[in-house]
Amino acid sequence: MLSRGRSRGPYEAAVLRTLREAGPSSRTRISEITGLSQATISKAVGTMVDKGLLRESVAAEPRMGRPSVTLTPSADAVTVCGVQIEYGTIRLGLADAESRVRTVHSVPFDVTAQPSDVLDLIAAEIERMVAKDDGAPCIGVAVGIPGAVDEARRINRLTLNLGWRDVPIADHLERKLEVPVVVDHHVRLMALAEARYGERAGNGIAYLYVRQGVGLGVAPAGNASYTGGPAGEAFLGHTRVVEDGELCRCGARGCLETMVAEPYLRARLRRAGHAAAVPDGTAVLAGLHRLAAEGDPAAVEIETDVVRHLASALATVVNLFTPDLVLVGGIVAEAPGSTITRIRELTRERIFPLLREDLRLEPAHHSESASVRGAATLALEVSHYT
């Protein structure tokens, strides 16, 4: 159990959102932006300063009149927990009010275990991590998962590689932890964190994450409110790209995943006799590139397939959503620079001419902690800024 009886004033979230968007501001400015009376804001801000949620600083202005007092949110006033469920691995971390992640760690789990046992393991890990942490109390938890979630962000509707269906993740963890818990599609969360806190954010971000499967997340720019919805969670990985292609775990044939996701790439390398040349746990696209550069015909064919299919998929994303920035994560972020360049050039050829010049397609930094940061960002949205 994490709850320490945190109570929130009625206007706390509104004040915090205002300061996040407008930067450090005076009481008068907060009142103007929120439309709430000066008296209401003064009372709310006073309580928040007492609680350590805001810091006051006095600007020494040489002009006549009263010195202006500016309010700044204290990033270390709260802690949130971000969790990412991957195939056989749980990644967890704690973050501050600006989604800066600390203490990330991973624990393995048996993929054949019952979902409730995996959730019990997650709850125990969170409790242990929070007990060891000397930061502010943990006010909320968010869980990212590859797969579909319900509209209320409480239930994992379907995750193919784990065989999970209608798992009440939020209810289960809330019973154990007694703090608010939400669940969302993992790549949508990565896109949300980049749009909200990334240095490279523009008018919108598309995030393509390839590892066990292919996940796409689309998020609006930093100051836009996060609404989720169908545009943020897409099943691009199950678009057919090869007629009568390989059988996909979704039951269909020739899905994008069967051409670019890691398990399928490793199976093709195995069939070509290259399992030992690209051992499990190493960057698969780097190993593939090495073999292709040596002139191995099977490796050349597999690499060409990956680059072409990724470029087509990314071009579809760019044509549909026209994001300012496209980030590629997972095994693609670990690919050699020359592979990324080829993917970028082929994507550019395949998009609408007006979009070509401005296309920004880059590997995601910190691809692995991106998922924890994404989940932490959602926990903040729900438990701190709303």
Ligand SMILES: [Zn+2]
């Ligand atoms: Zn499929």
